[in-house]
Amino acid sequence: MFYKIHWWKYLGVLLMVYVLIVGLLTPLKPGIFDVKPNRFKTNQKVNINVKGYNTNYTKGNVSTYLKTGNSFLLKAEEVAIINDTELDAVFNLPQHLPGKLNLVQCSFIVDSDFDGTSVLPSKIVLSQDSINEIEGDLSWTISKSPGFHVIHTYRFPYRNILYETIRNTFFHVSLWFAMFSMLMVSVYYAIRYLKTQNRDFDLRSSALVKTAMLFGVLGLATGSLWARNTWDTWWTNDIKLNMSALSMLIYFAYLILRSSIEDPDRRARISGAYNIFALVAVVPLIFVLPRLTDSLHPGNGGNPAFGSDDMDNALRLVFYPAVVGFSILGFWIAQLQYRLERVKTALDDHEDK
């Protein structure tokens, strides 16, 4: 009987343990950390030093390429492996570049039959003195497709700038998802209170808002930490950040409003109405306005949300359980908060009698 009632709490604990273990211990895929130097003139032999991340350059056959446009590749003449995470690649740059520009950006590609293929996008800048499109196209076109290696292992994607902080997706984003689910349920209880005047619904609604606020503050804190590590700042003038902070202010106002009204029925009625207003105000602030303007966040300003570049299947296997786990944890905390409030209310009523 006990397990039948509390099964969802066990599920929540299991999911959180799974998220912590898999989310923190799964390694990242091999990637290219940096290449130096990265600016060259054409018609010369250049040596590029490559630093890898989670790579095993000594354990496989490694080849490197420069890529520009959709189909122009230049293979390195020579690759000298220094250790597992460092190599030197020698390129013989042709006199002319493909296309009609004097300056092109190239991606750097390292292909290994042990690690698979890693790409550092738009890192190398090449310039030429004169333009010869036909010769450029010919000298950069590889007659035979190199056939890049794809290695299937369970690892999280390697993304430049993000590096290991990509794991924060499981915490920062999940906390916000859980917060919104709690806020929506709190509005449901607020509406039920306004319809029935049953104070129990008001206690449930306020407990959920308080817990959602805690999750919101944690979401802001994890976001700020993430920003420090990726954008090199604790806070930016990004619209999503500002609207999130504003949403928190709207709900802080809810808490202040509640604490300023002594009569429990009036408090429940007024705060219930404000709660509905607040959620309907917060949804466009966080989900609509950031999509209308430029934003650093995925899913806003034209960036895809949960696109294959941001969220691959390895991440999804942890992210979705994290959302469910944090939501369960939130509802559990809210339930404890509600039970505490109910005891307090009963004691107050008893004292009044």
Added chain:
Amino acid sequence: MKSFISLVRKELVYEWRSLYQLGGVIAFLFGVSYLIYFFSGGGSPELWNLLYWLVFMFLCFFTGSRVFEDDTQRFKIISYQLLHPFNLFAAKSAYLFILLNVLGILLWGVLSILIPLVKSELRGWMILLLFFNTGMALILTFSSFLASQGQGKTLLLTVLVLPLSFPLLGTAYETGLKILNGYEFESFFSGLRIIVGINLFVLAMIVFLVPLTWKN
């Protein structure tokens, strides 16, 4: 409609009888405008626009905090028996809308005299003020109504209004800047469209929520 007009007239009579309160707000308007002139002396359209909306925001708070000042619990019981609370709410919003427009134009005039603008476009500014004040009057009336139920009403009103009115203020600031920089109709209209959207949203929420909150 008749009771609505009577209620707006009542608000005007109340204002006239306690004119010193409105006088205080206008004194604040002149005082702050002079301080801005004294310390800044002039400035770019960006600064002028920012200062205008900052001062106007405080004027809105001061004016909004008085909306339900006279409606004590004792009066409410009587007045709610005589008329529908929604009429009372609408009348207060309408009166606040008129008052905010007067203050907005007055502030524009005073600031324009003290810190002259290169491009003085009153017509565009008036249109912006009309739309902005519609939403602001509704938000202020609603928040003032909620705050009147609690303690520390003025502080509570500020806490409630500031985050709710932020999108409106932000859009008005951006649209105001477009006007001062010699606006094109397209960009001006897109700003107004957002303000109208916010106004409609606020109106819909108030129509839905006010009947649920006034009962005691």
